[in-house]
Amino acid sequence: MKVEFFLPNITTDDKKSVLKVLDSGFLSTWNTVKRFEDDLAKYLRAEYAVGTMSCTAALHLCLLTVGVGRGDEVITTPLSFVATANAIELAGAKPVFVDVEKDTGIIDVSKIEKAITKKTKAIIPVHLYGHMCDMKALSKLAKRFKLPIIEDSAHAIEAERDGIKPGELSYAACFSFHSLKNITSGEGGAIVVHDEELARRLKILRLHGLVRTASDQYKKVYRHNEMECLGWKYNMNEIQAALLVSQLKRIDKQWGKRHQLVANYDKGFRNNPAIATMKTLSGTKHAHHLYTILVPSDQRDELLQEFQQRGIGVAINYTTIPLMKYYREKYGYKMGDFPVAEYIGSRTITLPFYPRLTKKEQDYVIKVVNELVKV
Numbered sequence: 001m002k003v004e005f006f007l008p009n010i011t012t013d014d015k016k017s018v019l020k021v022l023d024s025g026f027l028s029t030w031n032t033v034k035r036f037e038d039d040l041a042k043y044l045r046a047e048y049a050v051g052t053m054s055c056t057a058a059l060h061l062c063l064l065t066v067g068v069g070r071g072d073e074v075i076t077t078p079l080s081f082v083a084t085a086n087a088i089e090l091a092g093a094k095p096v097f098v099d100v101e102k103d104t105g106i107i108d109v110s111k112i113e114k115a116i117t118k119k120t121k122a123i124i125p126v127h128l129y130g131h132m133c134d135m136k137a138l139s140k141l142a143k144r145f146k147l148p149i150i151e152d153s154a155h156a157i158e159a160e161r162d163g164i165k166p167g168e169l170s171y172a173a174c175f176s177f178h179s180l181k182n183i184t185s186g187e188g189g190a191i192v193v194h195d196e197e198l199a200r201r202l203k204i205l206r207l208h209g210l211v212r213t214a215s216d217q218y219k220k221v222y223r224h225n226e227m228e229c230l231g232w233k234y235n236m237n238e239i240q241a242a243l244l245v246s247q248l249k250r251i252d253k254q255w256g257k258r259h260q261l262v263a264n265y266d267k268g269f270r271n272n273p274a275i276a277t278m279k280t281l282s283g284t285k286h287a288h289h290l291y292t293i294l295v296p297s298d299q300r301d302e303l304l305q306e307f308q309q310r311g312i313g314v315a316i317n318y319t320t321i322p323l324m325k326y327y328r329e330k331y332g333y334k335m336g337d338f339p340v341a342e343y344i345g346s347r348t349i350t351l352p353f354y355p356r357l358t359k360k361e362q363d364y365v366i367k368v369v370n371e372l373v374k375v
């Protein structure tokens with residue numbers, strides 16, 4: 001049996017939505033992007049959304065609007081995709097890592113205060129695997145130090161904690177629509193904010209610093225454009241937006257399917273003493289982005305190969321960022337600096353997990369994993 005690690009769920013409606021755009025004559029940033037931004041803001045109970053090329057671009061732009069640059073520090077987690085820390089490097093600042101909680105893998109909010117210095121300019125928490133950080137506690141701390149929070153919500157579009165959604169208690173929340181994410185446009189991202197002026201600045205920064213978009217110029221009487229500042233080329237296009245508008249309509253239905261898959265996996269591994277699973281804290285709606293298990297660290301890498309030999313696609317989310325060559329060499333990080341993140345990073349395996357995964361496939365994965373992972 002072959003079980004793919006991931007398969008996107010693109011329906012006939014999604015394809016129709018794209019074809020409509022392809023026939024419309026407008027392919028760059030236009031009405032469909034605006035429509036997606038409105039729909040996303042509504043879904044997240046937010047005021048404004050700004051579509052971008054990626055979540056990395058979204059994080060980068062947010063840091064620029066805060067004024068983060070050379071000599072500054074930004075606090076984040078060591079257990080994430082490299083993009084989180086890379087965005088800080090792109091802005092010219094230094095990522096300062098704070099270790100994570102063992103049960104969930106998310107940044108340990110109680111350890112953040114000790115990492116704050118005079119150079120700290122922002123905090124980027126990651127809602128890892130779809131489990132939200134304690135945004136109430138974090139925003140209290142951030143207010144005390146007058147630090148903006150930029151949420152890396154790449155995993156967490158459907159998440160809630162204590163009734164709070166991503167973006168509700170922060171300066172901005174950034175989302176990813178990369179092909180492995182919960183809804184996807186192949187590549188894509190968005191930023192959600194409350195402040196109108198901030199939304200305007202982000203829209204200017206995502207397109208060269210130009211004040212007027214092509215659609216403004218086309219729809220209204222022609223006016224010469226003005227470049228207000230040096231911006232980037234990070235705008236979302238109509239094809240991406242068409243895919244996302246269509247998927248956003250069934251986002252909760254897809255979440256429901258993944259919720260059921262989690263229950264099946266949890267039940268399947270419950271009686272295996274060699275496997276630990278991540279916890280969902282009370283008061284939390286998990287977005288269920290990835291399903292990971294922890295196995296004995298001395299068996300982990302061998303298990304990856306064995307799973308693959310049995311036809312099961314697997315991945316590692318994540319090897320800790322500070323132990324990546326670039327960060328090791330630039331900042332001198334070594335094993336032992338972030339023990340909890342390393343504990344998870346050396347034991348974790350991500351299993352196939354997506355709405356199209358069938359019961360038969362999942363049962364096969366559970367059977368093989370239980371056969372191969374032993375104390």
Ligand SMILES: *Cc1c(COP(=O)(O)O)cnc(C)c1O
Pocket residue numbers: 053054055056057080081083084126152154155175176177178187188189
């Ligand atoms: C995927 C991901 C990103 C980057 O998203 P892109 O859209 O590919 O730039 C950032 N942070 C986390 C936690 C991710 O998983």
